[in-house]
Amino acid sequence: SANLQANDSYYMQDLIHAMLLSSANEAAAAVAEHNSGSRKQFIKKMNLYAKNLGLKNTKFANPMGFDDIDNYSTAYDLAKFTKKLMQNDYIVDIAKKHTYKITSLKKKRSLLINTNKELENKLNLSGLKTGTTPDAGQCFIGISDGPKSVMTIVLNSKNRFLDTNSLLEYNSNKNFYDHSRSQ
Numbered sequence: 001s002a003n004l005q006a007n008d009s010y011y012m013q014d015l016i017h018a019m020l021l022s023s024a025n026e027a028a029a030a031v032a033e034h035n036s037g038s039r040k041q042f043i044k045k046m047n048l049y050a051k052n053l054g055l056k057n058t059k060f061a062n063p064m065g066f067d068d069i070d071n072y073s074t075a076y077d078l079a080k081f082t083k084k085l086m087q088n089d090y091i092v093d094i095a096k097k098h099t100y101k102i103t104s105l106k107k108k109r110s111l112l113i114n115t116n117k118e119l120e121n122k123l124n125l126s127g128l129k130t131g132t133t134p135d136a137g138q139c140f141i142g143i144s145d146g147p148k149s150v151m152t153i154v155l156n157s158k159n160r161f162l163d164t165n166s167l168l169e170y171n172s173n174k175n176f177y178d179h180s181r182s183q
Contacts, residue, residue: 002027002102003110014102020094021114023130025064032063039063050077053084067135075153082128082141082151095127095143118142118161125168130160140164 002024004010010018010030018027032042039062046060058081061071073081085091094100098119100112118125124145131139137156142164144150152167154160 001025002112004030005104005106005108008108009105010102016091017094017097017100017102018110018112020091020129021097021100021112023115023132024112025066028063028065050081053080055080065131065133065136067133075155078141078153078155079151082143082153085128086143092127092143095129116140118164121161121165125164142168144168 002018002022004015004018004024004026010027012031012034015024015027015031018024019031029039032039036042036045042063043060046063050058050060055073055077058073058077059070061068065071095114095116096119098114101109102112103109115130116125116127118140125142126145127143128141138154138158138160139156140152140154140160140163142150142152142154144152150168150171152164154163154167157163
């Protein structure tokens, strides 16, 4: 939650920041309703977009990512989606922010704090998105800023940041890229 107030108005850029930084469900609902007139219509658009991207094992049942039998994806599909998303500099720049202040049109102020604790880590992760639900567990899509950009997808974790660090450490092993070496 970003503690957005009912019956108040917010700029779209602030709602997008709230969704990406604070995983604000109320912001996702507001964006869905604004974009399509209703959550139901937005879900149809989301599923059509997923189909057009070739995401064969992804289906949306709500705009927030809440647990639902009809709301699912795979690491492979999430990687394809993330690759497409990374072409949007606006989204990438938001994901790198530690904090962001929003002000409603009624002058209610909120400080958004990024749920991505890896931004503070020495591993140079610039994003991208955290998520947690009872059924999905802790999830994290990480993007490294190193010379060779690396994407990590961690799903149903008990410690998404430890698991991400393990993946990045494994990837940084010199032998990982050296296919000529016999072992």
